[in-house]
Amino acid sequence: xxxxxxxxxxxxxxxxxxxxxxxxxxxxxxxxxxxxxxxxxxxxxxxxxxxxxxxxxxxxxxxxxxxxxxxxxxxxxxxxxxxxxxxxxxxxxxxxxxxxxxxxxxxxxxxxxxxxxxxxxxxxxxxxxxxxxxxxxxxxxxxxxxxxxxxxxxxxxx
Ligand SMILES: [Zn+2]
Ligand SMILES: [Zn+2]
Numbered sequence: 373x374x375x376x377x378x379x380x381x382x383x384x385x386x387x388x389x390x391x392x393x394x395x396x397x398x399x400x401x402x403x404x405x406x407x408x409x410x411x412x413x414x415x416x417x418x419x420x421x422x423x424x425x426x427x428x429x430x431x432x433x434x435x436x437x438x439x440x441x442x443x444x445x446x447x448x449x450x451x452x453x454x455x456x457x458x459x460x461x462x463x464x465x466x467x468x469x470x471x472x473x474x475x476x477x478x479x480x481x482x483x484x485x486x487x488x489x490x491x492x493x494x495x496x497x498x499x500x501x502x503x504x505x506x507x508x509x510x511x512x513x514x515x516x517x518x519x520x521x522x523x524x525x526x527x528x529x530x
Contacts, residue, residue: 378419380429381478383458388431390460392473395527396421398519399475400488400507403495406442410450410459414496417475417486420520423463426471437463487522488513 378396382389396419407416428435436454439447442464449463462472475484488507495501501508507522 378473378478378484379480381460381473382430383453383456383460383477385453385456385458387455388435388453388458388460389429391427391429392419392421392425392478393427394421394425396473396523398488398516398523399484399486400490400519401486402490403493403499404491404512405494407491408494408496411474411476414499417484418462419473419475419484420516421471421473423469423471426461426473485526487526488519 377394378392380389380391398418398420400418402416402418403414404416407418408414410416431453434454435451437452438450440450442448446464450459451461451463452459458477460474460477462474464470464472475481478484486506488509489495489501490509490513491511492501492508493510507513507519513519
């Protein structure tokens with residue numbers, strides 16, 4: 373399975389634009405209640421990247437953020453556009469070296485292939501997930517290194 377560099381993304385109104393310059397270290401679907409709330413939808417999709425691989429093209433100065441505690445008690449800095457409210461990335465691990473990029477605001481999401489589903493205990497009941505195909509976790513994985521390993525394996529030829 374090939375995972376190319378995901379490319380450019382931006383908020384719904386176009387105020388903020390950015391570019392991802394590397395392949396994600398991990399790409400997973402999260403069904404936690406926070407992801408359902410922040411996405412306003414059934415689940416969140418996260419691309420884990422180092423912050424040096426995210427370049428802002430437009431609107432970096434107008435970006436706003438909000439700090440909260442994640443499911444494990446770690447601080448998260450949630451970045452959004454003050455104009456349209458699109459949530460496009462979260463930072464964690466002060467000083468925010470690791471970013472969780474939201475999949476939805478990317479310009480082309482057709483080639484994104486997640487390797488795992490996490491927080492399945494709060495997934496919407498209609499979802500039928502192929503447990504043979506994906507790494508599956510009922511809550512937060514104890515060690516996310518297994519996700520990164522699977523990602524590296526699947527993007528070997530990317
Ligand atoms: Zn916007
Ligand atoms: Zn989540």
